[in-house]
Amino acid sequence: MTRHARNSTAGSVYTYHERKRDAKASGYGSHSARFSKDSVKGFDCCSLSLQPCRNPVVSLDGHLFDKEAILEYYLAKKKEISRNLKNFEKQKKRDENEINELKEAAHRSKVEKFVATERGENLPSDQASTSSLSNMSGQKAKELPSFWVPTMTPDAKKVILPKPDTAIYCPVSGKVLKIKDLIDVKFTLAPVEEKGKSLISREVRYLCAVTRDALSNSVPCVVLKTSDIGQGTVEEVRRRDLKQELDEREIASGDEERGIQTKYAKKSRTDYGRNIDADDPVEDDAELMAELQRIRAERAAESAKTEIEQQQEVERNRIENILCGNPLLNYTNKATKTDLRVKRRWDHDVVFKNCSRTESDKKTPQFINDCLRSEFHKKFMEKYIA
Template identity: 45%
Template sequence: MTRHGKNCTAGAVYTYHEKKKDTAASGYGTQNIRLSRDAVKDFDCCCLSLQPCHDPVVTPDGFLYEREAILEYILHQKREIARQIKAYEKQRGAKREEQKQLQRAAAQDQVRGFLEKEGSIVSRPLNPFTSKAATGTVPEDAQAGSSAEAPGKDKDKDKDKEKALPSFWIPSLTPEAKATKLEKPSRTVTCPMSGKPLRMSDLTPVRFTLLDDSVDRVGLITRSERYVCAVTRDSLSNATPCAVLRPSGAVVTLECVEKLIRKDMVDPVSGQQLTERDIIVLQRGGTGFAGSGVKLQAEKSRPVMQA
């Protein structure tokens, strides 16, 4: 039996390898790729700066931030909201003033039309012995009909003017783009990750327990395992579900919460009573494996060729 080439195209079957190769080369079809461990954020890194936190705080939804980064974001969002509200109020005031001007112009046109109609009336002495045809008076209906024809002609002229294309060489006739209608902005500051309302009072300080107290901050960044559970001393990583206790800010594993803390609902670090709201599950990144519960598949949708 003869040996076939590796890229033989004489086969009757369009293989999966050939299909993927043609898809990547043609630029059509949706491409999928699995993210590596380098594309996943560590559990102790800020969601904004993506760097290990020096002064970490956590939101009620479990997203970890550097205090300086999240406060700067909140202030920036408040300034942006104030700017949008100012632009919205300015547009509303201009629109209100434009409506007032249109109302004044309509009232002036109505008064002008009334004065013109009053000035066109000619008073003549009535002779009871002569008919209307002899005196040359015209019925009011005919006058109304003749006066009604004038606005119609003006409308036709206006339509003809609108159909005429404006000139791009004369500045006064150059068309202009109308201002976009602004919607009323919301005054609520939202979390950059969850999109829920966020206040400064909702931020809870987090205190990680160091694995080795003798290691400085630069040495911590280069190590893969930096922190441990405040109760069981188990190492913390993306593969370990963690929780933050609100009264003390200590970080413990969920296993410790289920087996030890939920029995008495007492913070083992500060000794204060706990509620369900005081146990904040910390959001963590993936581990590079399918069992992490995080979507690690990236998709890029491109045009599809249909037969």
């Protein structure tokens, strides 16, 4: 066997494996890697904070948000829009003032020119009477050729602000976002396996309300929007012939495949959802701020309650360790049976037991600590060894 078969880098062709290995070692070129589970957002996590939602709401496009986070985002965007509108109005007013000043200056120059003409004064001609080939003639003669002089440095151009858009868009989908379109989500909690374990630390947090299956990123989830009965809804349903409508829809399905528009043409779910309650008033900032403050107060109270419970648990464990850790202190407790027998250092003290066969093995159980053991050893040594 030749040396060429043993060395994989001795070939005359730059193989695909070698190219990939060199690209990985050098750090240049295109690289591809598969994302792990940790890089994927959980199905119950907010799209803004990337943390499990406490008050989950979902948009019409299926993006989940925490109500506190989306309200903060919405109010921040409204403040930004109002600030941009004020700056735009200032710029517009400033431009109008500049235009008025230019008009006044032009009118003033015309009046001065007319007065000078009536007096018979010689006015400087706008154009030179004789042509000159020099590039420093006319107005250019007064300009300095030295561009580095501070007076010749160019001024910064005035920034023209565009008219701001008053619509607020979803941070994920980029579509128009409205608070009234957000749907509250009520998850079904999974049974608690370990008592005292927080909701965030659980692996399975929510279940399907119908099938009772564990929800995860691999399970498609659906949210049902609840609504109240409107005026005249019951009477409209009673007057409708649902069977006839179903037959007409089946007939119209073939027309839709052939490209014929019918009154039963399908509408997108998002458009249908946006048309619901279209006559609702515009969201009030005061109401949104009050809702945000209420959510913050509830979370602060919940955090304080959790902290108090943790402190009480720590104090209870400390007291329990003090009372139950030492059998002498807990000897009067009749509710729990206390065993004073402890495991000896040696296997039942075989040596000392064999030496004292005359003594009875059935003795009253007593607590043996290091002090008693040392006294016992002293008596044994004095009786049998000394």
